[in-house]
Amino acid sequence: MNVLRSYRTSLILIGAIVIGGILGVTLGSKASVLQPIGQLFLNALFMVITPLVFFCIAAAVANMTGMKRFGNLVASVIVVFVVTSLIAGIIGIIGFHLVPLLSQADKSAVTALMGSAGTVTQGSVGDQIVGTFTVPDFQDLLSKQYMLPLIVFSTFLGFVATRLGARSEAVTRFLDTGRELMLKMIGYIMYAAPIGVGCYFAATIGALGSQILKGYLTGFITYMVIGVVYFFGVFTVYAFVAAGAKGIRAFWAHIIPSAAMSLSTCSSAACIPVNLEVTRRMGVADVVADTAIPFGTNIHKEGSVIGGVFKIFFIFALFGRHMGPGTLVAALGVAFLVGTAMVAIPTGGMVAEILVLTIFGFPTQALPILLVISTIIDPMATMLNATGNAASALLVNRFAGHSRTTPDDAVPEAVAA
Numbered sequence: 001m002n003v004l005r006s007y008r009t010s011l012i013l014i015g016a017i018v019i020g021g022i023l024g025v026t027l028g029s030k031a032s033v034l035q036p037i038g039q040l041f042l043n044a045l046f047m048v049i050t051p052l053v054f055f056c057i058a059a060a061v062a063n064m065t066g067m068k069r070f071g072n073l074v075a076s077v078i079v080v081f082v083v084t085s086l087i088a089g090i091i092g093i094i095g096f097h098l099v100p101l102l103s104q105a106d107k108s109a110v111t112a113l114m115g116s117a118g119t120v121t122q123g124s125v126g127d128q129i130v131g132t133f134t135v136p137d138f139q140d141l142l143s144k145q146y147m148l149p150l151i152v153f154s155t156f157l158g159f160v161a162t163r164l165g166a167r168s169e170a171v172t173r174f175l176d177t178g179r180e181l182m183l184k185m186i187g188y189i190m191y192a193a194p195i196g197v198g199c200y201f202a203a204t205i206g207a208l209g210s211q212i213l214k215g216y217l218t219g220f221i222t223y224m225v226i227g228v229v230y231f232f233g234v235f236t237v238y239a240f241v242a243a244g245a246k247g248i249r250a251f252w253a254h255i256i257p258s259a260a261m262s263l264s265t266c267s268s269a270a271c272i273p274v275n276l277e278v279t280r281r282m283g284v285a286d287v288v289a290d291t292a293i294p295f296g297t298n299i300h301k302e303g304s305v306i307g308g309v310f311k312i313f314f315i316f317a318l319f320g321r322h323m324g325p326g327t328l329v330a331a332l333g334v335a336f337l338v339g340t341a342m343v344a345i346p347t348g349g350m351v352a353e354i355l356v357l358t359i360f361g362f363p364t365q366a367l368p369i370l371l372v373i374s375t376i377i378d379p380m381a382t383m384l385n386a387t388g389n390a391a392s393a394l395l396v397n398r399f400a401g402h403s404r405t406t407p408d409d410a411v412p413e414a415v416a417a
Contacts, residue, residue, distance in 0.1 A: 010266065013375050016198035021213060023198075024205025031206030034199035041196020042367060044189045045350065049144050052186055053351055054154045055178035060298075061158025062172045076400040077292050080392050081300040081340070084238070088230065088302035088388075089335040092309030093328055095226040102215040102317035144364060147355045148337075200368040212369075215314065220376050223310050227303065227380040231259075235391045242394035243283070250282040251394065255387055262386035263379055268297050271386040279393045288397045296389035301339045303384030304352075307377050308338030311356055311370045318369065319362060327360075334359055350374075 024031045135141060135149045158175070161168040204212065239251035261274045272293055279289040312331045316323050323331065338352040353370040357363070 010375055010378055012194050013197060016194035017201050017372055017375070020198035020201035021205050023202040025210065027202070028206050031202045035203035038196050038198075038200025038203060038368065039365070041189075041192050042200070042365065044192070044196075045186075045367070046144055046364065048182060048185050048189065049351065049354060050142055050150060051178070052182040053147065053150055055175055055182050057151060057154035058158040058161070059172070059175035059179040061155050062161035062168065062175055064158075064162060073287065073291055073396075073400050074295075076396050077295055077392075080292075080395045080399065081296060082336075084302060084388065084392055084395070085300060085305050085336050085339050086332065087234065088305040088339065088384075089309060089332045091230060091234065092226060092306035092335065093332060095222060095306075096219075096309055096313040097323075097328070099218060099222045100317070101219050101222075101314050102211060144354055145358050147351070147358050151337075197368050197371055201372065204369065212318070215317065216372065216376065219310055219314055219373065223306065223377050224380055226306055227384055230302070230306070230384060231387065235387065238391040238395055242391075242398045247282075247394060251391065254278040254281045255390055258387050258390055259383050262383040266378055266382050268301065268382055268385045268389075272297055275386060275390050275393075279390050282390070282394060284393050284397045288400060289393055292393040292396045293389055296392060297386075299340050300389060300392065301381070301385035302388040303339075303377075303381035305335050305339030306384070307374065307381050308335035308352060308356065310377065311338075311353060311373050312360070314373060315356065315360070315362055315366060315370065318366070330359070 020034075023034070133149055133152050135146050140146050141150050141153055161171050161175075164171075235251065235255075236248055239247040241247075243250065255278060258271055258274050258278050261271045262268065265271070275293045275297075276289050279293060280286065284292075309331060312334060313323070316327075334356060337355065350367070350371065353367055353374070354364060356370065357366055
């Protein structure tokens, strides 16, 4: 019963997607009559997405004043999180590059339904960097088309607030209140998600046929295979790098409760108590566990990075766009953002999907297509996110220079899931 309660939202959304898919296959092109309902839901999301990102990121950064107390430990945590996230992205790119997701997508049907995909602004490398991270006017930050510049602005504002100390308390309270307000608004809007996504998906299936369903299935299987390889292979390597053969034994002797908790709750946050316990049993110092686990839950999600790669490859295949070497590098960078900066935002998955669409010049009407991917990969992604933080804590424990207790003697009893 608790498992069903944890997955209730996902199960309802999956049910709506299935019903929408059945209607799309049954009605064919006639399912287009349902698209305005789906578009109404999308527009409601688009209206609140910009202030949501601003308040959530600015408030999160403004409230990080205490992090400077940890000095070198925080630096080690950040370095480990960045490196492991990039490794996850590279492995994801290799995996999805080998498997064609939508080799026979009808580009004309996709364009007719969602609009044409734009192109990334051409010019010198410097011009492209400027255009990616900044805008010429403040008013441009109010558009969902410039999500990355908004993230940069929000982060900088929050950072400046931390430098002002007590003088910025009123601003920080304002940001916190705005964050709570926007989360409440998005919560009300998401009540309509099953209807909105279901209707839009029905119209999509009616226009594109079953080819997109095959793409989802192929992508899902590919993601699961990558996830299993990553869980058993990459995490074993991390444990070995952290403490040799003893690290491998300690990791696999104690990680199962974390994996079981993440699968049963589908929540990385719910895994924090278990992760704190299992990392201590692995021999991680208390100060490292107390820093790396909560911090990682907010900004380090390797499963989400691989999921970001999935979404990027899927949307490129859907619109029939080629991914050259430069695009693959950009995909790695965007996937990195999806699994780091975006996960600090509640409902950050939706923000990440808009980021993917806008950076690569795809119409935002394709958002529901990517929302489906977030839903179907959620259990595996959550498990990789939670257990990845435990593996990273082992690495931090080594590179931060903390003494390591004998794993089996660290805590006398085994952790129960």
